[in-house]
Amino acid sequence: MNILRLAGDMTHLISVIVLLLKIHTIKSCAGISLKTQELYALVFVSRYMNIFTDFISLYNTIMKLIFLGTSFSIVWYMRYHKIVRRSYDKDQDTFRHYFLVLPCLILALLINERFTFKEIMWTFSLYLEAVAILPQLVLLQRTKNTDNLTVQYIFLLGAYRALYILNWIYRYFTEPDYIHWITWISGLVQTILYGDFFYYYFLSWKNNVKLQLPA
Template sequence: MNIFRLAGDTTHLISVLILLLKIYATKSCSGISLKTQELYVMVFVARYLDLFTDFISLYNSVMKVVFITSSVAIVWCMRRHPLVRRSYDKDQDTFRHYFLVAVSFVLALIFHDKFTIKEVLWAFSIYLEAVAILPQLVLLQRSGNVDNLTGQYVLFLGAYRGFYILNWIYRYFTEKNYTRWISWIAGIVQSALYADFFYYYFISWKNNSKLQLPA
């Protein structure tokens, strides 16, 4: 494992811990898109179906379990926890995320490495992860002001993708015949979606002001 992948996994894990901290400490999911969290559950379940069939390393297996269980726990809290669910702004979180699921699945059926259930679901998870943040970004734009924990959650989630792009570049130059064009294209699309958020986050940090996204 190279340093870029480790950094990517670390920032991804930090983003999840920040979100869990926000929910646990404040008993609130204000500013968090349930639809984005549900999409991430689909991403992790589809991608890590090989958990019980293919063993790569203990680290790999533990991270798979952590991301599946944490994403399910977040969705459960937002839907079922009596205090947390009251703070969910359903009226603002109206992005039609099922379109993202449908388009990602169609793309996976057409563009994949091999036409098997495992590979199609892997491709589906890659395409869906690339756009899963959209409902969250739209919700933040509609709400305007972004609290610190929510802003940090999205920041570390975007950083995770950035480190993984560096990981792919590193592996391309250091590993023989390493090509993952599906991941590369999806990763670039995903990074582009974060560009606007990173810009306004940097401006707020530079001016030492509260993060605000234009509606």
């Protein structure tokens, strides 16, 4: 594992910690899309179906368990915790996220590296992760809820994927026959979706002001 892959993993982990900190400590999920969190839970379930059958490393297994556990914990908090769920912007979080699931599954059935159940589920998770942030970005645009923890959570998610792209570039030039077009294109699409958010994030950072999204 190279430093870029490790940095990407740690950035992803920190993003989850930031979100859990907001939910558990402040007892608020305002500005957070339950639809996006449900999609991420589905991403991790479909991606890590081999967790108990294919051992890669202790690090790999621990990270899988963390992301599975935290994703379902977040969904539970937002759906069932009597205090946290009161702050959920249900009326604004109306993106029909289930419309993303079927096209991603069909695409995984049509375009994959091997036509096996595990491979199709893995490919499905890549396609779904690429678009899972859409409900969150739409909610952010609607509510203009740019509190610090929400903004940092979204930024860290985007940064994690950007670091993974750098990792892929590094591995392409240092490892023979390292070519994974499905992973690369899915990751690139995911990063592009953050483009508008990154632009306004860096403007706010440069001017040392609170992030302001256009009307």
